[in-house]
Amino acid sequence: MKKEIGFIFDLDGVIVDTAKYHFLAWRNLANSLGFDFTEEQNELLKGVSRVKSLEILLNIGKVEISEEEKQKYLLQKNTEYLGYVNKMTDEEILPGINELLNYLDSKGIKYALGSASKNAPLILEKVGLIKRFAAIVDGNDVSKAKPDPEVFLIGAQKLQMKPENCIVVEDAIAGVEAANAAKMISIGIGDAELLKEATYVLKDTSGFTVDFLKNLIN
Ligand code: BG6
Ligand code: MG
Numbered sequence: 001m002k003k004e005i006g007f008i009f010d011l012d013g014v015i016v017d018t019a020k021y022h023f024l025a026w027r028n029l030a031n032s033l034g035f036d037f038t039e040e041q042n043e044l045l046k047g048v049s050r051v052k053s054l055e056i057l058l059n060i061g062k063v064e065i066s067e068e069e070k071q072k073y074l075l076q077k078n079t080e081y082l083g084y085v086n087k088m089t090d091e092e093i094l095p096g097i098n099e100l101l102n103y104l105d106s107k108g109i110k111y112a113l114g115s116a117s118k119n120a121p122l123i124l125e126k127v128g129l130i131k132r133f134a135a136i137v138d139g140n141d142v143s144k145a146k147p148d149p150e151v152f153l154i155g156a157q158k159l160q161m162k163p164e165n166c167i168v169v170e171d172a173i174a175g176v177e178a179a180n181a182a183k184m185i186s187i188g189i190g191d192a193e194l195l196k197e198a199t200y201v202l203k204d205t206s207g208f209t210v211d212f213l214k215n216l217i218n
Contacts, residue, residue, distance in 0.1 A: 016127055054070060113155070135155060189205055
């Protein structure tokens with residue numbers, strides 16, 4: 001019998017903490033362009049596509065460059081980022097996530113990935129989770145970035161679920177907005193004030209317990 005609900009998980013900041021690797025690579029690029037880039041400023045890049053992230057970074061540094069240089073820097077940033085990603089193992093899966101996925105599997109509840117990252121399949125492969133997801137929607141599949149709901153609507157379609165029966169787990173404001181625009185239930189992971197538009201907010205993934213999930217489903 002087909003279950004009535006489905007989950008759509010964001011990747012960076014929900015399944016794994018790759019935000020720190022994005023930060024290191026963007027900061028190195030900023031430094032090479034002659035300006036600093038702080039962890040606080042890095043918050044602005046969460047959930048945001050690679051191209052848009054570069055635009056935000058260049059705005060912060062008040063740097064203007066040609067289209068050709070932009071392409072060069074995008075490649076440079078991603079090459080450094082992939083250096084970190086290639087060393088990832090299942091030890092980098094965030095606390096509580098394995099238990100949650102095991103519980104969803106035991107109940108036959110399907111889950112998809114809904115990520116802005118073009119590196120999402122590689123990361124899932126690295127941490128050994130790629131086969132667990134019923135569907136993967138990543139930065140290669142969408143034409144409109146979060147906060148547009150496209151990524152989650154495609155996820156719902158792939159899960160063969162109505163959007164209103166999908167629950168999105170997100171750490172970025174843009175992601176919570178995308179889930180809300182898709183008329184899905186949103187669970188924000190992170191700062192309650194920042195993510196106040198989410199249906200529920202949990203401080204970190206360890207708060208996303210099987211008991212919380214059971215209550216939510218019931
Ligand atoms: C999102 C991250 O998941 O993916 C962003 O939160 C990142 O910080 C975006 O810029 C795109 O990632 P990638 O791997 O395609 O450069
Ligand atoms: Mg994220």
